[in-house]
Amino acid sequence: MKEARYAFGGDEHVFVEVDEEMSLEAFFKSLAITNAVRDSQIKGVTEICPANASFQIKFDPDVIKPDDMLAELKKLEAAAEKAEPRLQTRIIEVPVYYQDPWTHETLMRFRERHQDPNGTDLEYAARINGYGSVADFIAAHSGSPWFVSMVGFVAGLPFLYQMVERERQIQVPKYLRPRTDTPKLTVGYGGCFSCIYSVRGAGGYQMFGITPMPIFDPQQQLNYLSDFMVFFKPGDIVKFQPIDADAYSAAVEEVAADRYVPRIKEVTFALDAFNADIDGYNRKLEEALHAN
Incomplete structure:
Protein backbone atom coordinates (compact mmCIF):
# COMPACT_ATOMS: atom_id res chain seq x y z
CA MET A 1 0.00 0.00 0.00
CA LYS A 2 1.26 3.46 -0.90
CA GLU A 3 2.18 6.10 1.65
CA ALA A 4 -0.78 8.05 3.00
CA ARG A 5 -1.49 11.51 1.60
CA TYR A 6 -1.87 14.33 4.14
CA ALA A 7 -3.69 17.63 3.63
CA PHE A 8 -4.67 20.45 5.97
CA GLY A 9 -8.31 21.48 6.15
CA GLY A 10 -8.13 25.05 7.35
CA ASP A 11 -6.43 25.66 10.70
CA GLU A 12 -8.13 22.88 12.68
CA HIS A 13 -8.20 19.73 10.56
CA VAL A 14 -5.85 17.22 8.98
CA PHE A 15 -7.30 14.97 6.28
CA VAL A 16 -5.43 11.73 5.59
CA GLU A 17 -6.10 9.63 2.49
CA VAL A 18 -4.80 6.12 3.16
CA ASP A 19 -5.59 4.88 -0.35
CA GLU A 20 -7.51 6.05 -3.42
CA GLU A 21 -9.78 3.00 -3.40
CA MET A 22 -11.59 1.13 -0.66
CA SER A 23 -10.12 -2.17 0.53
CA LEU A 24 -10.02 -3.95 3.86
CA GLU A 25 -6.27 -3.30 3.96
CA ALA A 26 -6.85 0.46 3.60
CA PHE A 27 -9.65 0.35 6.15
CA PHE A 28 -7.53 -1.53 8.68
CA LYS A 29 -4.65 0.92 8.28
CA SER A 30 -7.02 3.86 8.74
CA LEU A 31 -8.58 2.25 11.81
CA ALA A 32 -5.17 1.39 13.28
CA ILE A 33 -4.00 5.00 12.99
CA THR A 34 -7.21 6.51 14.38
CA ASN A 35 -7.21 4.04 17.28
CA ALA A 36 -3.59 5.00 17.96
CA VAL A 37 -4.53 8.69 17.94
CA ARG A 38 -7.22 7.95 20.51
CA ASP A 39 -4.95 5.80 22.69
CA SER A 40 -2.07 8.30 22.51
CA GLN A 41 -4.30 11.04 23.92
CA ILE A 42 -2.46 13.71 21.95
CA LYS A 43 -3.12 17.04 23.60
CA GLY A 44 -5.21 19.28 21.41
CA VAL A 45 -7.06 16.56 19.49
CA THR A 46 -10.79 17.27 19.74
CA GLU A 47 -12.33 14.85 17.23
CA ILE A 48 -11.35 11.68 15.34
CA CYS A 49 -13.39 10.75 12.27
CA PRO A 50 -12.49 7.46 10.51
CA ALA A 51 -13.88 6.82 7.01
CA ASN A 52 -13.72 4.13 4.32
CA ALA A 53 -10.09 4.55 3.26
CA SER A 54 -9.26 7.82 4.95
CA PHE A 55 -9.76 9.76 8.16
CA GLN A 56 -9.85 13.29 9.49
CA ILE A 57 -8.50 14.68 12.74
CA LYS A 58 -9.78 17.89 14.30
CA PHE A 59 -7.44 19.68 16.69
CA ASP A 60 -7.05 22.93 18.60
CA PRO A 61 -4.20 24.92 16.99
CA ASP A 62 -3.77 26.90 20.22
CA VAL A 63 -2.77 23.64 21.94
CA ILE A 64 -0.84 21.86 19.18
CA LYS A 65 0.63 23.47 16.07
CA PRO A 66 -0.55 22.08 12.70
CA ASP A 67 2.95 20.92 11.72
CA ASP A 68 3.34 19.16 15.08
CA MET A 69 0.00 17.45 14.60
CA LEU A 70 1.14 16.29 11.17
CA ALA A 71 4.38 14.92 12.61
CA GLU A 72 2.49 12.97 15.31
CA LEU A 73 0.22 11.39 12.70
CA LYS A 74 3.12 10.37 10.48
CA LYS A 75 4.79 8.65 13.44
CA LEU A 76 1.57 6.76 14.14
CA GLU A 77 1.30 5.79 10.47
CA ALA A 78 4.77 4.24 10.59
CA ALA A 79 3.76 2.20 13.64
CA ALA A 80 0.48 1.16 12.00
CA GLU A 81 2.39 -0.24 9.01
CA LYS A 82 4.01 -2.79 11.36
CA ALA A 83 0.92 -3.62 13.40
CA GLU A 84 -0.81 -6.98 12.97
CA PRO A 85 -4.15 -6.41 11.18
CA ARG A 86 -6.35 -7.81 13.95
CA LEU A 87 -9.48 -6.32 15.48
CA GLN A 88 -11.60 -7.03 18.54
Missing part, protein backbone atom coordinates in the same frame (compact mmCIF):
# COMPACT_ATOMS: atom_id res chain seq x y z
CA THR A 89 -15.10 -6.31 17.33
CA ARG A 90 -18.65 -7.64 17.22
CA ILE A 91 -20.78 -9.38 14.62
CA ILE A 92 -24.41 -8.27 14.49
CA GLU A 93 -27.42 -9.88 12.83
CA VAL A 94 -29.63 -7.33 11.07
CA PRO A 95 -33.04 -8.64 9.89
CA VAL A 96 -34.13 -7.35 6.48
CA TYR A 97 -37.56 -7.53 4.90
CA TYR A 98 -36.53 -7.53 1.24
CA GLN A 99 -39.12 -6.41 -1.36
CA ASP A 100 -41.20 -4.74 1.35
CA PRO A 101 -44.22 -2.60 0.37
CA TRP A 102 -42.84 0.71 1.75
CA THR A 103 -39.62 0.92 -0.24
CA HIS A 104 -41.49 -0.50 -3.25
CA GLU A 105 -44.07 2.28 -3.08
CA THR A 106 -41.31 4.86 -2.76
CA LEU A 107 -39.15 3.57 -5.60
CA MET A 108 -42.17 3.45 -7.92
CA ARG A 109 -42.80 7.16 -7.23
CA PHE A 110 -39.31 7.99 -8.46
CA ARG A 111 -38.89 5.76 -11.54
CA GLU A 112 -38.19 8.77 -13.80
CA ARG A 113 -34.98 9.29 -11.80
CA HIS A 114 -33.81 5.71 -12.22
CA GLN A 115 -31.71 3.91 -14.84
CA ASP A 116 -34.54 1.39 -15.39
CA PRO A 117 -37.95 3.12 -15.24
CA ASN A 118 -39.75 -0.12 -16.08
CA GLY A 119 -38.37 -2.30 -13.30
CA THR A 120 -37.60 -2.22 -9.60
CA ASP A 121 -34.32 -1.45 -7.89
CA LEU A 122 -33.77 -5.13 -7.04
CA GLU A 123 -34.55 -6.26 -10.58
CA TYR A 124 -32.07 -3.74 -11.95
CA ALA A 125 -29.37 -4.70 -9.43
CA ALA A 126 -29.83 -8.41 -10.13
CA ARG A 127 -29.61 -7.93 -13.90
CA ILE A 128 -26.51 -5.73 -14.04
CA ASN A 129 -24.66 -8.02 -11.61
CA GLY A 130 -25.44 -11.12 -13.68
CA TYR A 131 -27.88 -12.85 -11.34
CA GLY A 132 -30.65 -14.92 -12.87
CA SER A 133 -33.34 -13.73 -10.48
CA VAL A 134 -34.07 -11.30 -7.67
CA ALA A 135 -34.03 -14.25 -5.26
CA ASP A 136 -30.48 -15.11 -6.34
CA PHE A 137 -29.43 -11.49 -5.84
CA ILE A 138 -30.96 -11.35 -2.35
CA ALA A 139 -29.14 -14.57 -1.49
CA ALA A 140 -25.85 -12.95 -2.55
CA HIS A 141 -26.54 -9.69 -0.69
CA SER A 142 -27.44 -11.51 2.54
CA GLY A 143 -25.09 -14.46 2.11
CA SER A 144 -21.82 -12.85 3.21
CA PRO A 145 -21.03 -10.48 6.09
CA TRP A 146 -20.27 -6.79 5.72
CA PHE A 147 -17.80 -4.48 7.45
CA VAL A 148 -19.02 -1.15 8.81
CA SER A 149 -16.30 1.03 7.31
CA MET A 150 -17.67 4.39 8.45
CA VAL A 151 -20.69 5.99 10.09
CA GLY A 152 -21.98 9.35 8.97
CA PHE A 153 -23.41 11.50 6.19
CA VAL A 154 -26.55 11.59 8.32
CA ALA A 155 -26.49 10.68 12.00
CA GLY A 156 -26.06 6.97 12.61
CA LEU A 157 -25.97 5.83 8.95
CA PRO A 158 -23.47 2.98 8.43
CA PHE A 159 -21.58 2.39 5.20
CA LEU A 160 -21.09 -1.36 4.70
CA TYR A 161 -18.36 -3.04 2.65
CA GLN A 162 -18.97 -6.59 1.41
CA MET A 163 -16.55 -9.20 2.75
CA VAL A 164 -15.92 -11.19 -0.44
CA GLU A 165 -13.26 -11.17 -3.16
CA ARG A 166 -13.29 -7.97 -5.20
CA GLU A 167 -14.49 -9.77 -8.34
CA ARG A 168 -17.54 -11.06 -6.43
CA GLN A 169 -18.53 -7.73 -4.92
CA ILE A 170 -21.92 -6.36 -5.85
CA GLN A 171 -21.77 -3.01 -7.61
CA VAL A 172 -24.83 -0.87 -8.36
CA PRO A 173 -24.81 2.83 -9.31
CA LYS A 174 -26.89 5.35 -7.42
CA TYR A 175 -30.06 6.82 -8.95
CA LEU A 176 -29.54 9.17 -11.88
CA ARG A 177 -31.08 11.92 -9.73
CA PRO A 178 -31.59 11.65 -5.97
CA ARG A 179 -35.03 11.00 -4.50
CA THR A 180 -36.67 13.47 -2.15
CA ASP A 181 -37.89 10.62 0.06
CA THR A 182 -36.49 7.39 1.51
CA PRO A 183 -38.25 5.39 4.25
CA LYS A 184 -36.52 5.20 7.61
CA LEU A 185 -34.40 2.04 8.03
CA THR A 186 -34.22 1.34 4.30
CA VAL A 187 -31.39 -1.00 3.30
CA GLY A 188 -29.82 0.75 0.35
CA TYR A 189 -26.97 0.32 -2.11
CA GLY A 190 -24.70 2.67 -4.04
CA GLY A 191 -21.41 1.86 -5.79
CA CYS A 192 -19.82 -0.94 -3.77
CA PHE A 193 -21.43 0.05 -0.46
CA SER A 194 -24.60 -1.05 1.24
CA CYS A 195 -26.13 1.20 3.90
CA ILE A 196 -29.04 1.54 6.29
CA TYR A 197 -30.88 4.85 6.26
CA SER A 198 -31.10 5.79 9.93
CA VAL A 199 -33.78 8.42 9.35
CA ARG A 200 -36.33 9.24 6.68
CA GLY A 201 -35.13 11.70 4.06
CA ALA A 202 -33.67 12.29 0.63
CA GLY A 203 -31.38 9.70 -0.90
CA GLY A 204 -29.89 8.30 -4.07
CA TYR A 205 -29.03 4.70 -3.15
CA GLN A 206 -30.96 1.78 -4.63
CA MET A 207 -33.60 0.46 -2.21
CA PHE A 208 -33.64 -3.28 -1.51
CA GLY A 209 -35.67 -3.65 1.68
CA ILE A 210 -36.21 -2.41 5.21
CA THR A 211 -35.13 -3.50 8.68
CA PRO A 212 -37.31 -3.33 11.81
CA MET A 213 -34.21 -2.71 13.93
CA PRO A 214 -33.70 0.97 14.89
CA ILE A 215 -30.07 2.09 14.65
CA PHE A 216 -30.39 5.70 15.84
CA ASP A 217 -32.26 6.91 18.92
CA PRO A 218 -31.58 10.55 19.93
CA GLN A 219 -33.71 10.08 23.07
CA GLN A 220 -31.81 6.89 23.99
CA GLN A 221 -35.02 5.20 25.13
CA LEU A 222 -34.41 1.78 23.55
CA ASN A 223 -32.65 -0.75 25.77
CA TYR A 224 -29.78 -1.39 23.37
CA LEU A 225 -29.30 2.31 22.58
CA SER A 226 -29.42 3.59 26.16
CA ASP A 227 -25.64 4.12 26.36
CA PHE A 228 -25.24 5.91 23.03
CA MET A 229 -27.74 7.15 20.46
CA VAL A 230 -25.81 5.70 17.47
CA PHE A 231 -25.75 1.91 17.26
CA PHE A 232 -23.01 1.15 14.71
CA LYS A 233 -19.31 1.97 14.88
CA PRO A 234 -16.49 1.43 12.38
CA GLY A 235 -15.21 -2.14 12.56
CA ASP A 236 -18.57 -3.74 13.32
CA ILE A 237 -19.44 -6.75 11.18
CA VAL A 238 -23.03 -7.07 9.92
CA LYS A 239 -24.83 -10.19 8.74
CA PHE A 240 -28.13 -9.49 6.99
CA GLN A 241 -30.90 -12.01 7.74
CA PRO A 242 -33.85 -12.11 5.29
CA ILE A 243 -37.25 -12.13 7.02
CA ASP A 244 -40.85 -12.18 5.80
CA ALA A 245 -43.76 -9.83 6.51
CA ASP A 246 -44.90 -11.69 9.63
CA ALA A 247 -41.42 -11.70 11.16
CA TYR A 248 -41.06 -8.02 10.34
CA SER A 249 -44.35 -7.16 12.07
CA ALA A 250 -43.39 -9.24 15.10
CA ALA A 251 -40.04 -7.47 15.37
CA VAL A 252 -41.70 -4.04 15.09
CA GLU A 253 -43.97 -5.00 18.00
CA GLU A 254 -40.95 -6.11 20.03
CA VAL A 255 -39.24 -2.77 19.33
CA ALA A 256 -42.37 -0.83 20.37
CA ALA A 257 -42.48 -2.77 23.66
CA ASP A 258 -38.72 -2.28 24.15
CA ARG A 259 -38.20 -6.03 24.20
CA TYR A 260 -36.16 -6.23 21.01
CA VAL A 261 -32.52 -7.17 21.51
CA PRO A 262 -30.21 -7.54 18.47
CA ARG A 263 -28.23 -10.75 18.12
CA ILE A 264 -24.62 -9.70 18.82
CA LYS A 265 -21.46 -11.70 19.51
CA GLU A 266 -17.97 -10.49 20.33
CA VAL A 267 -15.35 -11.78 17.86
CA THR A 268 -11.72 -11.32 16.92
CA PHE A 269 -11.20 -10.54 13.24
CA ALA A 270 -7.78 -11.33 11.72
CA LEU A 271 -7.31 -9.88 8.24
CA ASP A 272 -4.54 -12.27 7.16
CA ALA A 273 -6.59 -15.34 8.11
CA PHE A 274 -9.63 -13.88 6.35
CA ASN A 275 -7.68 -13.28 3.12
CA ALA A 276 -6.29 -16.82 3.23
CA ASP A 277 -9.78 -18.41 3.16
CA ILE A 278 -12.54 -15.84 2.75
CA ASP A 279 -15.54 -18.18 2.51
CA GLY A 280 -14.27 -20.41 5.29
CA TYR A 281 -13.60 -17.44 7.56
CA ASN A 282 -17.07 -16.03 6.87
CA ARG A 283 -18.62 -19.37 7.83
CA LYS A 284 -16.77 -19.27 11.13
CA LEU A 285 -18.04 -15.76 11.77
CA GLU A 286 -21.60 -16.87 11.16
CA GLU A 287 -21.12 -19.89 13.41
CA ALA A 288 -19.88 -17.57 16.15
CA LEU A 289 -22.94 -15.36 15.67
CA HIS A 290 -25.32 -18.28 16.28
CA ALA A 291 -23.30 -20.09 18.95
CA ASN A 292 -24.93 -20.41 22.38
Whole structure:
Protein backbone atom coordinates (compact mmCIF):
# COMPACT_ATOMS: atom_id res chain seq x y z
CA MET A 1 0.00 0.00 0.00
CA LYS A 2 1.26 3.46 -0.90
CA GLU A 3 2.18 6.10 1.65
CA ALA A 4 -0.78 8.05 3.00
CA ARG A 5 -1.49 11.51 1.60
CA TYR A 6 -1.87 14.33 4.14
CA ALA A 7 -3.69 17.63 3.63
CA PHE A 8 -4.67 20.45 5.97
CA GLY A 9 -8.31 21.48 6.15
CA GLY A 10 -8.13 25.05 7.35
CA ASP A 11 -6.43 25.66 10.70
CA GLU A 12 -8.13 22.88 12.68
CA HIS A 13 -8.20 19.73 10.56
CA VAL A 14 -5.85 17.22 8.98
CA PHE A 15 -7.30 14.97 6.28
CA VAL A 16 -5.43 11.73 5.59
CA GLU A 17 -6.10 9.63 2.49
CA VAL A 18 -4.80 6.12 3.16
CA ASP A 19 -5.59 4.88 -0.35
CA GLU A 20 -7.51 6.05 -3.42
CA GLU A 21 -9.78 3.00 -3.40
CA MET A 22 -11.59 1.13 -0.66
CA SER A 23 -10.12 -2.17 0.53
CA LEU A 24 -10.02 -3.95 3.86
CA GLU A 25 -6.27 -3.30 3.96
CA ALA A 26 -6.85 0.46 3.60
CA PHE A 27 -9.65 0.35 6.15
CA PHE A 28 -7.53 -1.53 8.68
CA LYS A 29 -4.65 0.92 8.28
CA SER A 30 -7.02 3.86 8.74
CA LEU A 31 -8.58 2.25 11.81
CA ALA A 32 -5.17 1.39 13.28
CA ILE A 33 -4.00 5.00 12.99
CA THR A 34 -7.21 6.51 14.38
CA ASN A 35 -7.21 4.04 17.28
CA ALA A 36 -3.59 5.00 17.96
CA VAL A 37 -4.53 8.69 17.94
CA ARG A 38 -7.22 7.95 20.51
CA ASP A 39 -4.95 5.80 22.69
CA SER A 40 -2.07 8.30 22.51
CA GLN A 41 -4.30 11.04 23.92
CA ILE A 42 -2.46 13.71 21.95
CA LYS A 43 -3.12 17.04 23.60
CA GLY A 44 -5.21 19.28 21.41
CA VAL A 45 -7.06 16.56 19.49
CA THR A 46 -10.79 17.27 19.74
CA GLU A 47 -12.33 14.85 17.23
CA ILE A 48 -11.35 11.68 15.34
CA CYS A 49 -13.39 10.75 12.27
CA PRO A 50 -12.49 7.46 10.51
CA ALA A 51 -13.88 6.82 7.01
CA ASN A 52 -13.72 4.13 4.32
CA ALA A 53 -10.09 4.55 3.26
CA SER A 54 -9.26 7.82 4.95
CA PHE A 55 -9.76 9.76 8.16
CA GLN A 56 -9.85 13.29 9.49
CA ILE A 57 -8.50 14.68 12.74
CA LYS A 58 -9.78 17.89 14.30
CA PHE A 59 -7.44 19.68 16.69
CA ASP A 60 -7.05 22.93 18.60
CA PRO A 61 -4.20 24.92 16.99
CA ASP A 62 -3.77 26.90 20.22
CA VAL A 63 -2.77 23.64 21.94
CA ILE A 64 -0.84 21.86 19.18
CA LYS A 65 0.63 23.47 16.07
CA PRO A 66 -0.55 22.08 12.70
CA ASP A 67 2.95 20.92 11.72
CA ASP A 68 3.34 19.16 15.08
CA MET A 69 0.00 17.45 14.60
CA LEU A 70 1.14 16.29 11.17
CA ALA A 71 4.38 14.92 12.61
CA GLU A 72 2.49 12.97 15.31
CA LEU A 73 0.22 11.39 12.70
CA LYS A 74 3.12 10.37 10.48
CA LYS A 75 4.79 8.65 13.44
CA LEU A 76 1.57 6.76 14.14
CA GLU A 77 1.30 5.79 10.47
CA ALA A 78 4.77 4.24 10.59
CA ALA A 79 3.76 2.20 13.64
CA ALA A 80 0.48 1.16 12.00
CA GLU A 81 2.39 -0.24 9.01
CA LYS A 82 4.01 -2.79 11.36
CA ALA A 83 0.92 -3.62 13.40
CA GLU A 84 -0.81 -6.98 12.97
CA PRO A 85 -4.15 -6.41 11.18
CA ARG A 86 -6.35 -7.81 13.95
CA LEU A 87 -9.48 -6.32 15.48
CA GLN A 88 -11.60 -7.03 18.54
CA THR A 89 -15.10 -6.31 17.33
CA ARG A 90 -18.65 -7.64 17.22
CA ILE A 91 -20.78 -9.38 14.62
CA ILE A 92 -24.41 -8.27 14.49
CA GLU A 93 -27.42 -9.88 12.83
CA VAL A 94 -29.63 -7.33 11.07
CA PRO A 95 -33.04 -8.64 9.89
CA VAL A 96 -34.13 -7.35 6.48
CA TYR A 97 -37.56 -7.53 4.90
CA TYR A 98 -36.53 -7.53 1.24
CA GLN A 99 -39.12 -6.41 -1.36
CA ASP A 100 -41.20 -4.74 1.35
CA PRO A 101 -44.22 -2.60 0.37
CA TRP A 102 -42.84 0.71 1.75
CA THR A 103 -39.62 0.92 -0.24
CA HIS A 104 -41.49 -0.50 -3.25
CA GLU A 105 -44.07 2.28 -3.08
CA THR A 106 -41.31 4.86 -2.76
CA LEU A 107 -39.15 3.57 -5.60
CA MET A 108 -42.17 3.45 -7.92
CA ARG A 109 -42.80 7.16 -7.23
CA PHE A 110 -39.31 7.99 -8.46
CA ARG A 111 -38.89 5.76 -11.54
CA GLU A 112 -38.19 8.77 -13.80
CA ARG A 113 -34.98 9.29 -11.80
CA HIS A 114 -33.81 5.71 -12.22
CA GLN A 115 -31.71 3.91 -14.84
CA ASP A 116 -34.54 1.39 -15.39
CA PRO A 117 -37.95 3.12 -15.24
CA ASN A 118 -39.75 -0.12 -16.08
CA GLY A 119 -38.37 -2.30 -13.30
CA THR A 120 -37.60 -2.22 -9.60
CA ASP A 121 -34.32 -1.45 -7.89
CA LEU A 122 -33.77 -5.13 -7.04
CA GLU A 123 -34.55 -6.26 -10.58
CA TYR A 124 -32.07 -3.74 -11.95
CA ALA A 125 -29.37 -4.70 -9.43
CA ALA A 126 -29.83 -8.41 -10.13
CA ARG A 127 -29.61 -7.93 -13.90
CA ILE A 128 -26.51 -5.73 -14.04
CA ASN A 129 -24.66 -8.02 -11.61
CA GLY A 130 -25.44 -11.12 -13.68
CA TYR A 131 -27.88 -12.85 -11.34
CA GLY A 132 -30.65 -14.92 -12.87
CA SER A 133 -33.34 -13.73 -10.48
CA VAL A 134 -34.07 -11.30 -7.67
CA ALA A 135 -34.03 -14.25 -5.26
CA ASP A 136 -30.48 -15.11 -6.34
CA PHE A 137 -29.43 -11.49 -5.84
CA ILE A 138 -30.96 -11.35 -2.35
CA ALA A 139 -29.14 -14.57 -1.49
CA ALA A 140 -25.85 -12.95 -2.55
CA HIS A 141 -26.54 -9.69 -0.69
CA SER A 142 -27.44 -11.51 2.54
CA GLY A 143 -25.09 -14.46 2.11
CA SER A 144 -21.82 -12.85 3.21
CA PRO A 145 -21.03 -10.48 6.09
CA TRP A 146 -20.27 -6.79 5.72
CA PHE A 147 -17.80 -4.48 7.45
CA VAL A 148 -19.02 -1.15 8.81
CA SER A 149 -16.30 1.03 7.31
CA MET A 150 -17.67 4.39 8.45
CA VAL A 151 -20.69 5.99 10.09
CA GLY A 152 -21.98 9.35 8.97
CA PHE A 153 -23.41 11.50 6.19
CA VAL A 154 -26.55 11.59 8.32
CA ALA A 155 -26.49 10.68 12.00
CA GLY A 156 -26.06 6.97 12.61
CA LEU A 157 -25.97 5.83 8.95
CA PRO A 158 -23.47 2.98 8.43
CA PHE A 159 -21.58 2.39 5.20
CA LEU A 160 -21.09 -1.36 4.70
CA TYR A 161 -18.36 -3.04 2.65
CA GLN A 162 -18.97 -6.59 1.41
CA MET A 163 -16.55 -9.20 2.75
CA VAL A 164 -15.92 -11.19 -0.44
CA GLU A 165 -13.26 -11.17 -3.16
CA ARG A 166 -13.29 -7.97 -5.20
CA GLU A 167 -14.49 -9.77 -8.34
CA ARG A 168 -17.54 -11.06 -6.43
CA GLN A 169 -18.53 -7.73 -4.92
CA ILE A 170 -21.92 -6.36 -5.85
CA GLN A 171 -21.77 -3.01 -7.61
CA VAL A 172 -24.83 -0.87 -8.36
CA PRO A 173 -24.81 2.83 -9.31
CA LYS A 174 -26.89 5.35 -7.42
CA TYR A 175 -30.06 6.82 -8.95
CA LEU A 176 -29.54 9.17 -11.88
CA ARG A 177 -31.08 11.92 -9.73
CA PRO A 178 -31.59 11.65 -5.97
CA ARG A 179 -35.03 11.00 -4.50
CA THR A 180 -36.67 13.47 -2.15
CA ASP A 181 -37.89 10.62 0.06
CA THR A 182 -36.49 7.39 1.51
CA PRO A 183 -38.25 5.39 4.25
CA LYS A 184 -36.52 5.20 7.61
CA LEU A 185 -34.40 2.04 8.03
CA THR A 186 -34.22 1.34 4.30
CA VAL A 187 -31.39 -1.00 3.30
CA GLY A 188 -29.82 0.75 0.35
CA TYR A 189 -26.97 0.32 -2.11
CA GLY A 190 -24.70 2.67 -4.04
CA GLY A 191 -21.41 1.86 -5.79
CA CYS A 192 -19.82 -0.94 -3.77
CA PHE A 193 -21.43 0.05 -0.46
CA SER A 194 -24.60 -1.05 1.24
CA CYS A 195 -26.13 1.20 3.90
CA ILE A 196 -29.04 1.54 6.29
CA TYR A 197 -30.88 4.85 6.26
CA SER A 198 -31.10 5.79 9.93
CA VAL A 199 -33.78 8.42 9.35
CA ARG A 200 -36.33 9.24 6.68
CA GLY A 201 -35.13 11.70 4.06
CA ALA A 202 -33.67 12.29 0.63
CA GLY A 203 -31.38 9.70 -0.90
CA GLY A 204 -29.89 8.30 -4.07
CA TYR A 205 -29.03 4.70 -3.15
CA GLN A 206 -30.96 1.78 -4.63
CA MET A 207 -33.60 0.46 -2.21
CA PHE A 208 -33.64 -3.28 -1.51
CA GLY A 209 -35.67 -3.65 1.68
CA ILE A 210 -36.21 -2.41 5.21
CA THR A 211 -35.13 -3.50 8.68
CA PRO A 212 -37.31 -3.33 11.81
CA MET A 213 -34.21 -2.71 13.93
CA PRO A 214 -33.70 0.97 14.89
CA ILE A 215 -30.07 2.09 14.65
CA PHE A 216 -30.39 5.70 15.84
CA ASP A 217 -32.26 6.91 18.92
CA PRO A 218 -31.58 10.55 19.93
CA GLN A 219 -33.71 10.08 23.07
CA GLN A 220 -31.81 6.89 23.99
CA GLN A 221 -35.02 5.20 25.13
CA LEU A 222 -34.41 1.78 23.55
CA ASN A 223 -32.65 -0.75 25.77
CA TYR A 224 -29.78 -1.39 23.37
CA LEU A 225 -29.30 2.31 22.58
CA SER A 226 -29.42 3.59 26.16
CA ASP A 227 -25.64 4.12 26.36
CA PHE A 228 -25.24 5.91 23.03
CA MET A 229 -27.74 7.15 20.46
CA VAL A 230 -25.81 5.70 17.47
CA PHE A 231 -25.75 1.91 17.26
CA PHE A 232 -23.01 1.15 14.71
CA LYS A 233 -19.31 1.97 14.88
CA PRO A 234 -16.49 1.43 12.38
CA GLY A 235 -15.21 -2.14 12.56
CA ASP A 236 -18.57 -3.74 13.32
CA ILE A 237 -19.44 -6.75 11.18
CA VAL A 238 -23.03 -7.07 9.92
CA LYS A 239 -24.83 -10.19 8.74
CA PHE A 240 -28.13 -9.49 6.99
CA GLN A 241 -30.90 -12.01 7.74
CA PRO A 242 -33.85 -12.11 5.29
CA ILE A 243 -37.25 -12.13 7.02
CA ASP A 244 -40.85 -12.18 5.80
CA ALA A 245 -43.76 -9.83 6.51
CA ASP A 246 -44.90 -11.69 9.63
CA ALA A 247 -41.42 -11.70 11.16
CA TYR A 248 -41.06 -8.02 10.34
CA SER A 249 -44.35 -7.16 12.07
CA ALA A 250 -43.39 -9.24 15.10
CA ALA A 251 -40.04 -7.47 15.37
CA VAL A 252 -41.70 -4.04 15.09
CA GLU A 253 -43.97 -5.00 18.00
CA GLU A 254 -40.95 -6.11 20.03
CA VAL A 255 -39.24 -2.77 19.33
CA ALA A 256 -42.37 -0.83 20.37
CA ALA A 257 -42.48 -2.77 23.66
CA ASP A 258 -38.72 -2.28 24.15
CA ARG A 259 -38.20 -6.03 24.20
CA TYR A 260 -36.16 -6.23 21.01
CA VAL A 261 -32.52 -7.17 21.51
CA PRO A 262 -30.21 -7.54 18.47
CA ARG A 263 -28.23 -10.75 18.12
CA ILE A 264 -24.62 -9.70 18.82
CA LYS A 265 -21.46 -11.70 19.51
CA GLU A 266 -17.97 -10.49 20.33
CA VAL A 267 -15.35 -11.78 17.86
CA THR A 268 -11.72 -11.32 16.92
CA PHE A 269 -11.20 -10.54 13.24
CA ALA A 270 -7.78 -11.33 11.72
CA LEU A 271 -7.31 -9.88 8.24
CA ASP A 272 -4.54 -12.27 7.16
CA ALA A 273 -6.59 -15.34 8.11
CA PHE A 274 -9.63 -13.88 6.35
CA ASN A 275 -7.68 -13.28 3.12
CA ALA A 276 -6.29 -16.82 3.23
CA ASP A 277 -9.78 -18.41 3.16
CA ILE A 278 -12.54 -15.84 2.75
CA ASP A 279 -15.54 -18.18 2.51
CA GLY A 280 -14.27 -20.41 5.29
CA TYR A 281 -13.60 -17.44 7.56
CA ASN A 282 -17.07 -16.03 6.87
CA ARG A 283 -18.62 -19.37 7.83
CA LYS A 284 -16.77 -19.27 11.13
CA LEU A 285 -18.04 -15.76 11.77
CA GLU A 286 -21.60 -16.87 11.16
CA GLU A 287 -21.12 -19.89 13.41
CA ALA A 288 -19.88 -17.57 16.15
CA LEU A 289 -22.94 -15.36 15.67
CA HIS A 290 -25.32 -18.28 16.28
CA ALA A 291 -23.30 -20.09 18.95
CA ASN A 292 -24.93 -20.41 22.38
